[in-house]
Amino acid sequence: MEGIIERMISxxxxxxxxxxxxxxxxxxxxxxxxxxxxxxxxxxxxxxLAIALSRSVEGSFKRVQFTPDVLPxxxxxxxxxxxxxGELEYKEGVALCNFLLADEINRASPRVQSSLLEAMEERxxxxxxxxxxxxxxxxxxxxxxxxxxxxxxxxxxxxxxxxFMKLHLEYPSRGEWEEILEQSEGVEPxxxxxxxxxxxxxxATKKKLREVVVSKEVKAYLLDLAEAIxxxxxxxxxxxxxxxxxxxxxxxxxxxxxxxxxxxPDDVQQVLKAVVGHRLVLKTQAQWKSTQISDILxxxxxxxxxxxxxx
Numbered sequence: 001m002e003g004i005i006e007r008m009i010s011x012x013x014x015x016x017x018x019x020x021x022x023x024x025x026x027x028x029x030x031x032x033x034x035x036x037x038x039x040x041x042x043x044x045x046x047x048x049l050a051i052a053l054s055r056s057v058e059g060s061f062k063r064v065q066f067t068p069d070v071l072p073x074x075x076x077x078x079x080x081x082x083x084x085x086g087e088l089e090y091k092e093g094v095a096l097c098n099f100l101l102a103d104e105i106n107r108a109s110p111r112v113q114s115s116l117l118e119a120m121e122e123r124x125x126x127x128x129x130x131x132x133x134x135x136x137x138x139x140x141x142x143x144x145x146x147x148x149x150x151x152x153x154x155x156x157x158x159x160x161x162x163x164f165m166k167l168h169l170e171y172p173s174r175g176e177w178e179e180i181l182e183q184s185e186g187v188e189p190x191x192x193x194x195x196x197x198x199x200x201x202x203x204a205t206k207k208k209l210r211e212v213v214v215s216k217e218v219k220a221y222l223l224d225l226a227e228a229i230x231x232x233x234x235x236x237x238x239x240x241x242x243x244x245x246x247x248x249x250x251x252x253x254x255x256x257x258x259x260x261x262x263x264x265p266d267d268v269q270q271v272l273k274a275v276v277g278h279r280l281v282l283k284t285q286a287q288w289k290s291t292q293i294s295d296i297l298x299x300x301x302x303x304x305x306x307x308x309x310x311x
Contacts, residue, residue: 004205005031005257007196008056015052015189016045018176022167025274026053026141028253030202031209034164034246035120035140037105037155037278042145044169048190050101050141055190058198059098059137066108072115076125077132090127095119098135098199102142106152113159116140120162137202157237157281164246165271166278205256212252213262217307222247222268228300229276234291237281250275265306273297 005027012023029036030053038046054061064074077093094100095116105113119125123134142163144152160166172180183189226247230238239247250271255263277293 004197004201008053009257011056011193011196012049012052015193016049017179017183018172019045019049019169022049022169023053024257025165025167025271027257028250028271029165030057030137030139031206031253031256032164032246032249033137033139033206034249035162036142037160037163037166038141038143038169039146039166040169041171044171046143046169047101047103049169050099050143052190052193053141054099054101054139055193056196057098057137057202058195060135061099061101062094062097063101063103064094065103066105066112068107068109070108070112072112073127075112075115076119077127079128088128090130090132093125095125095134095138096132098137098139100138100140102140104144105142106144106155108153110153110156113153113155117159117162137199137206160278161240161242163278165250165274167274209249209252209256211261212255214248214251215262218251218263218265218268219248221265221304221306222251224304225268225272225300226276228304229280229296232296232300234282234286234289234296235280236283237279239276239279243276243279247271247275269301269306272301 009023009027012026013020016023026036026049036050038050040046051061051063064070073093075093075095077091077096079088079090081087082089102116119134119138120140123136123138124131125134126132144155146168223244226239226244229235232238247268251263251267254267254270255261258267273294277297280293280296282291282293282296
């Protein structure tokens with residue numbers, strides 16, 4: 001099964017340079033049946049990264065460029081009256097796919113953003129009282145630019161909590177920048193990217209994820225971190241049960257991507273920020289003191305001693 005993971009990661013790396021940690025986190029999210037929110041300045045490769053991951057796996061891919069005039073029915077689908085049959089016919093929305101790229105999701109109106117809630121949480125859409133299940137896997141990869149605020153609608157806490165991970169793309173190093181320039185002078189690698197994993201292989205790998213052993217000590221460490229973060233003096237809204245379950249799943253995913261059948265405290269630490277950071281709401285005084293979520297997570301990690309792990 002590890003060979004499947006390695007094939008996917010290697011395939012994405014043909015297109016994306018210098019984002020190895022981000023690619024691994026996205027793989028963890030895919031194995032955990034979660035959704036991803038990609039953030040970063042324009043031009044850093046958020047859209048290309050999402051397309052590269054989806055093209056590596058067999059299945060359908062759809063993309064919606066969110067703007068203020070996009071309607072909820074564009075996402076969920078709608079029913080159209082057929083004059084010949086006298087019946088309503090369902091027309092699919094973009095959510096009916098395996099991989100949905102929601103580009104610049106914060107440019108969509110709150111009504112459109114909320115139309116994704118049922119799809120992301122329950123893997124289904126309801127139109128005209130009829131519920132339709134979405135295919136498996138179903139993964140939303142949403143992007144948003146962090147430097148633009150004009151004409152955008154910030155995602156509410158309920159929507160943020162639906163995302164399994166939030167990942168932030170940074171600017172490349174000098175060496176990576178040189179590789180990117182060199183790559184740009186040749187054939188666009190994204191166009192030549194091929195599928196390397198079938199849906200059957202992916203489903204089988206996801207089932208193996210449940211067999212990854214998480215010891216009582218590691219679970220206790222995970223809960224200690226969640227409790228300390230939620231009760232921090234600067235935190236207004238802490239980690240929900242959904243967030244704690246996501247952290248446990250991501251811990252298993254990190255172990256599997258690392259080629260192990262058991263999880264360690266390092267696996268918890270590896271995924272903590274990506275899984276937990278976007279679910280927290282800080283108190284007003286945190287802004288006065290310029291306290292960041294990353295500061296709180298670092299402080300808690302230093303306070304809570306991880307268990308001694310023996311293989």
